[in-house]
Amino acid sequence: MDRQKEFVLRTLEERDIRFVRLWFTDVLGYLKSVAIAPAELEGAFEEGIGFDGSAIEGFSRVSEADTVAMPDASTFQILPWAHKDGAQHSARMFCDIAMPDGTPSWADPRNVLRRQLNKASDLGFSCYVHPEIEFFLLENGPIDGHPPVPADSGGYFDQAVHDRAPSFRRHAIDALESMGISVEFSHHEAAPGQQEIDLRYADALSMADNVMTFRYVVKEVAIEEGVRASFMPKPFSDQAGSAMHTHMSLFEGDTNAFHNPDDPMQLSETGKAFIAGVLEHASEISAVTNQWVNSYKRLVQGGEAPTAATWGPSNRSALIRVPMYTPNKASSRRVEIRSPDSACNPYLTFAVLLAAGLRGIEKGYDLPPQAEDDVWSLTEAERRAMGYRPLPGSLAEALREMETSELVAEALGEHVFDFFLRNKRREWADYRSQVTPFELKAYLGL
Numbered sequence: 221m222d223r224q225k226e227f228v229l230r231t232l233e234e235r236d237i238r239f240v241r242l243w244f245t246d247v248l249g250y251l252k253s254v255a256i257a258p259a260e261l262e263g264a265f266e267e268g269i270g271f272d273g274s275a276i277e278g279f280s281r282v283s284e285a286d287t288v289a290m291p292d293a294s295t296f297q298i299l300p301w302a303h304k305d306g307a308q309h310s311a312r313m314f315c316d317i318a319m320p321d322g323t324p325s326w327a328d329p330r331n332v333l334r335r336q337l338n339k340a341s342d343l344g345f346s347c348y349v350h351p352e353i354e355f356f357l358l359e360n361g362p363i364d365g366h367p368p369v370p371a372d373s374g375g376y377f378d379q380a381v382h383d384r385a386p387s388f389r390r391h392a393i394d395a396l397e398s399m400g401i402s403v404e405f406s407h408h409e410a411a412p413g414q415q416e417i418d419l420r421y422a423d424a425l426s427m428a429d430n431v432m433t434f435r436y437v438v439k440e441v442a443i444e445e446g447v448r449a450s451f452m453p454k455p456f457s458d459q460a461g462s463a464m465h466t467h468m469s470l471f472e473g474d475t476n477a478f479h480n481p482d483d484p485m486q487l488s489e490t491g492k493a494f495i496a497g498v499l500e501h502a503s504e505i506s507a508v509t510n511q512w513v514n515s516y517k518r519l520v521q522g523g524e525a526p527t528a529a530t531w532g533p534s535n536r537s538a539l540i541r542v543p544m545y546t547p548n549k550a551s552s553r554r555v556e557i558r559s560p561d562s563a564c565n566p567y568l569t570f571a572v573l574l575a576a577g578l579r580g581i582e583k584g585y586d587l588p589p590q591a592e593d594d595v596w597s598l599t600e601a602e603r604r605a606m607g608y609r610p611l612p613g614s615l616a617e618a619l620r621e622m623e624t625s626e627l628v629a630e631a632l633g634e635h636v637f638d639f640f641l642r643n644k645r646r647e648w649a650d651y652r653s654q655v656t657p658f659e660l661k662a663y664l665g666l
Contacts, residue, residue, distance in 0.1 A: 224293040231462035232258040244276040265383040289315035319480035326635040329567035345470040350421035354462035370413025413457035413462030431566040453561040461518030464562040469554040479553040497580020504625035507618035528608040537595040575631035
């Protein structure tokens with residue numbers, strides 16, 4: 221048994237941990253969990269925990285349902301929820317999903333991302349990610365059967381004292397830090413009730429685990445604070461939606477592959493090709509980075525979200541920007557991709573973004589001219605005249621782009637690619653069949 225597993229077993233005994241929760245995600249990004257007693261963990265490290273894969277969205281067919289969750293000891297953390305007596309009582313670990321013969325499951329989102337990271341490694345790169353995660357605090361939620369109400373009336377960077385937001389963010393950050401998840405910034409976002417917490421950069425696989433943990437912790441802390449947290453991309457039609465602006469960089473050993481001190485933007489040819497790759501394949505990967513019907517209510521003109529495949533330094537109206545806060549700091553040269561929302565599957569999102577960027581590097585894509593305009597203020601005709609390609613305006617458009625994409629099929633693998641398309645086509649069909657309050661108000665009198 222390796223030292224990490226020995227550390228986990230020793231910690232369980234020393235800290236009197238009562239339950240160990242084994243986590244993984246389905247293809248759509250929903251968190252799944254099974255709890256085991258500490259006495260069972262040593263066996264789980266060796267043999268895994270078997271479960272019915274056919275009961276998990278996108279995992280297995282009924283005829284081959286036996287699936288195994290293998291705990292990853294490197295992800296062990298004690299959960300920050302205590303018993304009444306104050307003793308920590310449970311811990312969590314993420315799992316890799318395998319078939320009974322030990323081969324990695326093609327349906328496991330962690331495995332999808334790991335395959336792409338292995339490809340980057342073969343090219344000499346390691347990938348780091350830093351997400352800015354936005355979400356809403358609400359007085360109630362959809363399960364209450366009433367329209368959502370923001371938990372505060374704050375605006376961008378407001379320093380409120382008496383509402384719930386500052387207390388919530390402080391407690392959420394304490395919980396995240398206690399689990400080893402470093403927080404870089406937190407603040408109130410532009411819309412009433414909207415919060416943002418930015419996680420400090422980490423390798424892409426660890427960060428995907430961190431995003432899943434983040435969403436769980438935020439929801440738990442919100443309940444303790446008497447509110448609800450929602451990562452729905454666009455809960456209010458008259459307010460901006462919740463993004464997960466994703467900063468990415470590639471390193472060659474300790475050297476930032478995106479940095480070139482002799483370039484006016486200090487951006488290397490590798491970094492430019494990476495941006496070009498994401499721009500070229502932006503429409504194809506949109507169904508993954510923005511996977512819900514509601515995601516496209518956020519990606520509209522005037523919604524403070526990108527609607528065209530453009531880039532520019534410091535240009536927040538573009539799909540990709542090159543942050544210029546610290547232009548002379550080599551380690552901080554990175555690109556910020558502004559389309560993903562905070563309800564995406566982070567494993568699949570990081571995988572397709574990395575795949576698109578690596579394709580640009582491998583094929584030597586040329587970076588198009590930067591957008592110097594406020595893209596949000598341009599008309600559709602003006603955008604066409606400038607050569608700005610529009611991003612998909614609905615889940616249906618995004619799926620049409622994805623289904624012919626060799627890049628996305630390769631990045632996700634045939635199993636996940638086929639299931640994802642089938643599931644999302646069904647979601648779109650269900651959505652199209654709904655008669656909305658808007659339609660009743662507008663058309664019932666006809």
